[in-house]
Structure formats: structure tokens, C-alpha cells
Amino acid sequence: MAANINLPRILRVGAGASAELTVTLRELGVNRPLLVTDPFMVQCGYSERILGPLTDAGIEVGVFGDCVPDPTTDSVEAALAVLRDGDFDCVVALGGGSSMDTAKAVAVLALLDGPMRDYKVPYQIDNGLPVIAIPTTAGTGSEATRVAVISDTQTQEKMLCMGLGLMPVAALVDFELTMTMPYRLTADTGIDSLCHALEAYVSRKANPFTDSIALTAMKTIAQNIRTACAEPDNRGAREAMMLAATQGGIAFANASVTLIHGMSRPIGALFHVPHGLSNAMLLPEITAWSVEHAAPRYAHCARVMGLADSTDDDARALEKLVNGLRQLNHDLSVPSPGAFGIEEAVWFDSLDVMAEQALASGSPANNPRIPQAADIVELYRRVWAA
Ligand code: NAD
Numbered sequence: 001m002a003a004n005i006n007l008p009r010i011l012r013v014g015a016g017a018s019a020e021l022t023v024t025l026r027e028l029g030v031n032r033p034l035l036v037t038d039p040f041m042v043q044c045g046y047s048e049r050i051l052g053p054l055t056d057a058g059i060e061v062g063v064f065g066d067c068v069p070d071p072t073t074d075s076v077e078a079a080l081a082v083l084r085d086g087d088f089d090c091v092v093a094l095g096g097g098s099s100m101d102t103a104k105a106v107a108v109l110a111l112l113d114g115p116m117r118d119y120k121v122p123y124q125i126d127n128g129l130p131v132i133a134i135p136t137t138a139g140t141g142s143e144a145t146r147v148a149v150i151s152d153t154q155t156q157e158k159m160l161c162m163g164l165g166l167m168p169v170a171a172l173v174d175f176e177l178t179m180t181m182p183y184r185l186t187a188d189t190g191i192d193s194l195c196h197a198l199e200a201y202v203s204r205k206a207n208p209f210t211d212s213i214a215l216t217a218m219k220t221i222a223q224n225i226r227t228a229c230a231e232p233d234n235r236g237a238r239e240a241m242m243l244a245a246t247q248g249g250i251a252f253a254n255a256s257v258t259l260i261h262g263m264s265r266p267i268g269a270l271f272h273v274p275h276g277l278s279n280a281m282l283l284p285e286i287t288a289w290s291v292e293h294a295a296p297r298y299a300h301c302a303r304v305m306g307l308a309d310s311t312d313d314d315a316r317a318l319e320k321l322v323n324g325l326r327q328l329n330h331d332l333s334v335p336s337p338g339a340f341g342i343e344e345a346v347w348f349d350s351l352d353v354m355a356e357q358a359l360a361s362g363s364p365a366n367n368p369r370i371p372q373a374a375d376i377v378e379l380y381r382r383v384w385a386a
Pocket residue numbers: 038040041068069070071095096097098099101136137139140141142145146147148149177178179180181182185189192275276
């Protein structure tokens with residue numbers, strides 16, 4: 001079957017890209033934006049940095065500055081109320097995945113009736129107001145995906161929402177905005193990107209277009225993630241990680257994520273573990289469980305990431321891949337679920353619900369080794385013990 005690739009209409013990539021918002025709005029024929037962002041962006045001056053040139057150009061802007069990490073249906077409703085109060089023709093998303101997903105949700109709900117929970121997968125959301133995404137973390141790739149992840153305030157489920165209506169029409173990918181990321185955020189969001197690339201490459205929906213992008217992103221992240229964490233001012237590492245994050249987003253959005261992301265969302269929803277960190281906790285164990293079912297592909301990942309060399313046969317490369325991912329978690333001080341502070345009894349009491357939510361997202365069905373609910377429960381047990 002032919003691959004179906006979706007991308008933003010405009011991608012501006014590199015230092016200073018975020019300063020080109022005014023010209024981007026002009027190109028898109030819109031002139032009444034609502035900026036959707038979070039309190040840190042307002043406090044650290046990024047919001048003002050983005051808004052200044054618009055004001056100078058006589059463009060009137062509304063601001064919703066109360067996005068929360070792992071956006072909820074309640075926080076999306078609050079942003080929607082601001083949007084409906086004004087006469088906005090587009091949404092500018094400034095921040096990490098949480099602000100971008102809030103902005104996307106608001107942009108589609110503006111044209112729909114009812115709450116976000118009515119539109120989770122398998123529903124396909126086709127339309128929305130134009131979104132211009134300006135990422136400030138090098139991680140989610142949400143600036144280039146037709147995905148939004150919104151937590152249901154009533155049920156605690158981290159809902160996956162999909163459709164072309166959620167694809168930003170433009171993304172301004174400016175690594176200079178990531179220079180302020182602290183160590184933990186750099187590490188977690190970087191591992192999120194690595195998971196996007198690795199999962200896209202081994203996904204049952206992988207295709208030649210996404211393969212090349214996923215491999216490039218994987219290699220770049222493997223080469224730069226430790227430097228970006230250890231040397232926050234290293235522009236080369238920051239630039240590389242930002243580009244790879246957008247590439248990771250393009251790869252997974254057009255090939256799908258797999259079991260890691262499927263199992264990660266319930267951990268985030270129930271225990272409020274930052275998204276990249278829950279992916280990191282899962283990455284080595286889920287990879288170890290899956291590798292035999294796509295051995296040549298996983299072995300290739302090991303070689304591309306510099307964990308194995310060309311003289312290693314596939315079996316040796318797989319071993320080195322899993323060990324290399326464990327080492328990466330160690331080097332980046334990724335805590336176990338217990339060390340993060342999750343109570344053991346609560347973790348084990350939640351396994352069935354987490355497995356059910358993981359399967360309901362559909363992502364595990366794209367894994368090279370397709371799990372049953374009992375497999376997922378067993379994997380959560382292993383991740384606890386790792
Ligand atoms: P985030 O947006 O939740 O931000 C985390 C914190 O980092 C916030 O306090 C924010 O203010 C701060 N921050 C952001 N940029 C910063 C910077 N440059 N300097 C200092 N602090 C900064 O983090 P995230 O990891 O980017 O996003 C996670 C969310 O994205 C989750 O809800 C996840 O489910 C979602 N997600 C969405 C997609 C998608 O395709 N839509 C893909 C993966 C993840």
C-alpha cells in the first residue's frame with residue numbers, strides 16, 4: 001500500500017525562525033491570532049519576544065497563558081472560552097508539547113460541538129482553525145504531527161486524538177528557544193524524540209519515507225543528547241536535537257508509534273510522570289521484549305546509533321542495542337518508577353487499567369511483537385523491577 005504522508009504547509013527551521021511569525025501569518029492570509037502558551041513562557045519573556053513584532057506590525061493578538069503540563073479537558077475548555085470570546089482566525093502555539101496540544105485541541109474544537117472526549121481515536125478530526133506551532137522543547141515533534149494528547153479530567157485517561165485538523169499549517173522550529181531547557185527537561189524530551197524515531201522505524205506502518213527520516217533523527221540524537229544535557233549552552237548540540245525532534249515527529253506521525261508510547265500514556269495519566277521520562281523508563285525493557293520480532297531493523301538501529309558496528313552480527317547488535325539503551329538511561333539519571341516516587345501498591349493495583357488504556361490507544365498493535373493485555377501487565381512488572 002502506498003504511504004500517505006502529511007506535513008505542515010510551511011516549515012521554517014533554524015536560528016531565528018520564530019522571529020518570522022509575522023511573515024508566516026501574512027503568507028497564510030490570517031491576521032487575528034490567539035497565542036496559546038504556558039505561564040513559564042510568559043514569565044521568561046518568550047511570549048513577549050514572539051508578540052513584539054506582531055504588535056509592531058499592527059496585528060492584534062489575544063493571549064491564553066494558562067496551559068498546564070499534560071493538558072486536560074478542563075484546561076482546553078478554559079482556552080476555548082477565550083477563543084470563543086474573541087474574533088480569532090488562527091491559533092499560535094508557543095511552548096512544549098503541552099502548549100502545542102492545547103492549541104491544536106482548541107483549534108479543532110472551535111469548529112466542533114461537544115467535548116474533546118467525543119473526538120478521541122478512532123474518530124478522525126478533519127478540520128480546525130489554522131495552527132502555527134513554535135516549539136520550545138526538542139522532543140514531542142507535535143509541531144509536525146496530526147496528533148494531540150489530552151487527559152480526560154473525568155476518567156484520567158490520556159486520550160490520543162488524531163486527524164488532519166490537528167496538523168499545524170506552519171511550524172517555526174527555532175532551536176534558540178530551547179537553550180533555556182534545564183537538564184531533566186533536555187534529557188526527557190530528547191528521549192521522547194529518540195522513541196519517536198525508533199518506534200517509527202520498527203512500526204508495522206513504517207515506509208521508505210519515514211525510514212530515512214527516522215534513521216537520521218536516531219543517529220543525530222544518539223550523537224548529541226549527552227552533550228545537550230551536559231552543556232546547555234552548546235548551540236550545535238541544541239540545533240541538532242531540535243532538528244531531530246521535528247524529524248522524529250514527522251517520522252512517527254506518518255508511521256505511528258508502537259508499544260512504548262502506548263504503555264507510556266497511562267503512566268503519565270495516572271502518576272503524572274513527564275511524558276519523555278515515562279517513555280525512558282519503558283524504552284530498554286520494551287525494546288528487549290520486541291527485538292526478535294524485527295531483528296534486522298532493530299540491529300540496523302544499533303549500528304546507526306553507534307552502539308554496534310558493522311562486524312557485529314544481528315544477534316550481537318540486538319544485545320548491544322538493549323545494553324546501550326540501559327546505559328543511556330543510567331547516564332541521563334532516568335529514575336525507575338519507584339525511585340520517581342510512585343507507590344508500589346498503587347502501581348501494581350493499576351496494571352490492568354493501564355494495560356486496557358494502552359491497548360485502547362491502538363499504538364501497541366503497530367509493534368513488531370503484538371502484545372495481549374497479559375503481556376503488557378507483565379512488561380509493567382518488569383519495568384518496575386528493572
Ligand atoms: P511540556 O510542554 O509539558 O513542558 C514541560 C515544562 O517545560 C513546562 O513547565 C514548560 O513551561 C517548560 N518548558 C518548555 N520549554 C522550555 C524551555 N525552552 N526552557 C525552560 N522550560 C521550558 O513538555 P513536552 O515534553 O514538550 O510536552 C509533553 C506533552 O506533549 C505531553 O502531554 C505529551 O503527551 C505530549 N506529546 C504530544 C505529541 C504530539 O504529537 N501531539 C507527541 C509526543 C508528546
